[in-house]
Amino acid sequence: MSAPLPTNPDIVIVGAGSSGLSAAKKLEELGASYLVIEASDRIGGRAYTESNTFGEPVDHGCSWISGSNYNIFSDLGKKNNFTLVDHTNPKIEMFERDGARSTQANINEYNKSELKIKEILQDTGRQGIDIPASKVIPKVPYNECFQNWEGALNYAVDIDQISTAEYWHLKNTQPSLIVKEGLGNLVATLNNNFPISLSTSVLEMDLSGKGVKVLTSKGLIVAKACICTVSVGVLKSEKIKFTPNLSNKIQKAVHDIQMGLLVKIPLLFDGVRLGFAENSLVQYDISKEDIGNGCYFLAWPTGHNYMVGFIGGQFAWDLSKLGEKEIVEYALSKLESLSGGNIRKHFLKGFASNWANNPLTKGSYSAVKPGCFGAREVLSEPISEKLIFAGEATAGNLSGLVNGAYESGKMAAARLANIVKQKGNSL
Ligand SMILES: Cc1cc2nc3c(=O)[nH]c(=O)nc-3n(C[C@H](O)[C@H](O)[C@H](O)COP(=O)(O)OP(=O)(O)OC[C@H]3O[C@@H](n4cnc5c(N)ncnc54)[C@H](O)[C@@H]3O)c2cc1C
Known part of the structure; x- marks a missing residue:
């Protein structure tokens, strides 16, 4: 070729x-x-699906078709008979700081806080104010958990590195789809x-x-x-x-x-579901000190036998210096502490996407500095x-x-x- x-x-x-x-x-x-x-x-560059490691397609880079009703890859996926799975309102599996499973009332509270914080961030940007997002986060319940998702794991930079002006400017990423055969494989059909x-x-x-x-x-x-x-x-x-x-x-x-960093940590299991629903997002509440260090998960995307851990921002850059084994162990032990059971006997293998040390990317994707x-x-x-x-x-x-x-x-x-x-x- x-x-x-x-x-x-x-x-x-x-x-x-x-x-x-x-x-x-x-x-x-x-x-x-x-x-x-x-x-x-x-x-494909940062759109990269690979099937050798697990015997199932895994996206090392992008995996969500976001804003799917105006996204070229929705149409391309349909045209090429890819399996597109709606991921607009995934089930949230949440844990409290003491390790207990959150109740539905807790999760509703989290959802309410998320909406409130997003509204404040967008309002700030809309007024032309370009400051670090961290400066306007209200002290609502679970704001730390939200800051971890939105900063390190969504923008791939810590929350104090997100520009409120950019936050307002960027398009809404919902509705969204995930691709069973891999978004990297779909991009390659171009x-x-x-x-x-x-x-x-x-x-x-x-x-x-x-x-x-x-x-x-x-x-x-x-x-x-x-x-x-x-x-x-x-x-x-x-x-x-x-x-x-x-x-x-x-x-x-x-x-x-800035070049941000999101590290994906796919963990392959033997078919047991560890109590997590397919396509759910697994997260846990954290203290202020741990914002940015949280490893959250996507469980069994589109029915695959792996969960994907995510770490991002400065924490991910630091952990990437230690190596893949340490990153996989970090994610596995987090999962172990959440599920409470003996997950290791079902664990087959895992890896970490290495965009940090790839000289052809030097990170995952970009974010404008505040100001x-x-x-x-x-x-x-x-x-x-x-x-x-x-x-x-x-x-x-x-x-x-x-x-x-x-x-x-x-x-x-x-x-x-x-x-x-x-x-x-x-x-
Ligand atoms: C972990 C991760 C998760 C992501 N999740 C999502 C997601 O869910 N949804 C989403 O929409 N986006 C996501 N993204 C972002 C998305 O993957 C990228 O925005 C997109 O793929 C970038 O495409 P590009 O063409 O701009 O750059 P690239 O894909 O980086 O293409 C640039 C190409 O240039 C090549 N190159 C570099 N240096 C040279 C050189 N000197 N000479 C010749 N060639 C060179 C590279 O090898 C590469 O192939 C994610 C990215 C990562 C890394």
Whole structure:
């Protein structure tokens, strides 16, 4: 499937994730000449389903089709006969601080608090106030549990790193679906024999003369223009050299957008359900000191024989330094303390997704720093009419999401194809 080098297409797309694949699809439709360069030996990027480890599909990256009534992957899933399971109002399995199972009245209280906090956060952002979300959290029951979900596990940064302005701006993620065969597998269906050069790293983009000179690990490609879809984590790592240097404005935008971390910890069991309902969310109330350290779970998604633990934010970065064995043990012992039974005799194996140490992602997805709302817009502006950054970090109110990545790639392709058509050889 890997396309040969060199060809000198009009447009080079860097990265074959959701954004790069959608850019390729758009350029196909427009009849433009292009080549996709992908450093990894597979397509999909952070949309990645893998079935070897458990013998069942597991998503290492994205798994929820959020805002499913305006999400391209709902339609694509239906078209390709994927099994889409509604996950809009999942059952919540909750535990109190003393380890007792929460009553329905407790859970209702939690739901009420969640609504209240979200309303306050959105109201703050709506007024144009861009401060850390942690500053406006009211002292309602279970607010600590909510802060753990919304910060570390949803935004992949701690609650004090969420911008209230961004909170208001981002689209509602409900209704949502999960995909039995894996969202990564669904994203991969975008590839319609596109010209993609796998295992080829982009090392430098030189915009100084005519066109763009893209230096790769397999040689030089000269194109008229380039769409770069690598994560902000990769941009921050400066593994790709830009000549001339990116402007101070763009560098500031890269600085102002954080790369968050969400670690998934799938745990495979022998078929017993440990008292948790399929597709339920398992959470426990925590103290103020433990906000950000909580490991919550999705139980038996779409009927699979595994539960998925989640840790995120700074705690996840710290634990990722220790290694996979320690992370799996952390999640397993949390689960053990919740279920109270002898779960280890049913446990087969587990692993932890390693986006933290992956040089091609350097984290999971982005979040704008408090006070820095507007950075995403700056990053998505075309540079010298020859380079556009696309991908989830540039996806406006769909940022962080796989469908946002898709929309940003499509838009960048349409913009750049138009410029190339109008300016042609003068670029
Ligand atoms: C754990 C986790 C959970 C998530 N959960 C959800 C979810 O439930 N729902 C949702 O909508 N989204 C979710 N996301 C986010 C979603 O997966 C991403 O927003 C989306 O997949 C990003 O697509 P992209 O094309 O912008 O970037 P990527 O998928 O990162 O694509 C960029 C590509 O560039 C390649 N690349 C990097 N450097 C180079 C180089 N130098 N040369 C050539 N190629 C290079 C990379 O290998 C990669 O394939 C999750 C992500 C993670 C990690």
